[in-house]
Amino acid sequence: MIELKNVSKSFGDKQVLNGIDATFEKGKTNLIIGASGSGKSVLLKNIVGLFKPDEGEILYDNRNLVTADRDLKTDIRREIGMLFQGGALFDSMNVEQNVKFPLDVLTKMPEDEKLDRVNEVLARVKLENTNTKMPSEISGGMQKRVGIARAIVNNSKYLFCDEPNSGLDPRTSIKIDQLLAEITEEYQITTVIVTHDMNSVMEIGEYIIFICNTRKLWEGNNEGIAHSGIEELDDFVFANKMMRKFRGMV
Incomplete structure (x- = not known):
């Protein structure tokens, strides 16, 4: 609250x-x-x-x-997780790297656990098997879903x-x-x-x-x-x- x-x-x-x-x-x-x-x-x-x-x-x-x-x-x-107005994905990173970014910055989680968590939230937003795609290769709606996945990947209490x-x-x-x-x-x-x-x-x-x-x-x-x-x-x-x-x- x-x-x-x-x-x-x-x-x-x-x-x-x-x-x-x-x-x-x-x-x-x-x-x-x-x-x-x-x-x-x-x-x-x-x-x-x-x-x-x-x-x-x-x-x-x-x-x-x-x-x-x-x-x-x-x-x-x-x-806190944030979903920004334009999605705010990193153009130079693929989907997996974008979603994993908060885990890289904020946690000391082992790499295999990070990838498991990334795949878990990508599945939750119905973006399985998009890990290697670049933001420019997916639609605006898919970019927003990647943004949502990134916002919740760290088990955010506030979105x-x-x-x-x-x-x-x-x-x-x-x-x-x-x-x-x-x-x-x-x-x-x-x-x-x-x-x-x-x-x-x-x-x-x-x-x-x-x-x-x-x-x-x-x-x-x-x-x-x-x-x-x-x-x-x-x-x-x-x-x-x-x-x-x-x-x-x-």
């Missing part, structure tokens, strides 16, 4: 986050949504320790990342995804959403996803926070989001024709 308590962040005289509270539970898909420039990516960077909040606490199972010493921060970061469906077609996006939801429940990971994809919100949003004008304006799940009664959230949710059509059905 990850808890945010009164998290605030400014850059100069521009406040980006103001008193954000949230509880992201393990085994659930937790989503951060908001319009471009709303501060959701800044919030993610605070949660993973790339930025330090001006105020507030960020608790990883009651361990405060904000006030942690170097050793504790290292321990927490070893428990962060930044716009995981960016650049993918709708069908592939659905498959990535389903895979993330399955892995989250199966491994009981605390998964936090930053997204603006309303299909993802409606499909896998078990806990959602909506960031607007520096604040958390709403929290809930995918069943309640269409009935929030909050104008700013309605404008975000029903911004396109398909969602307006859906709105008429609920």
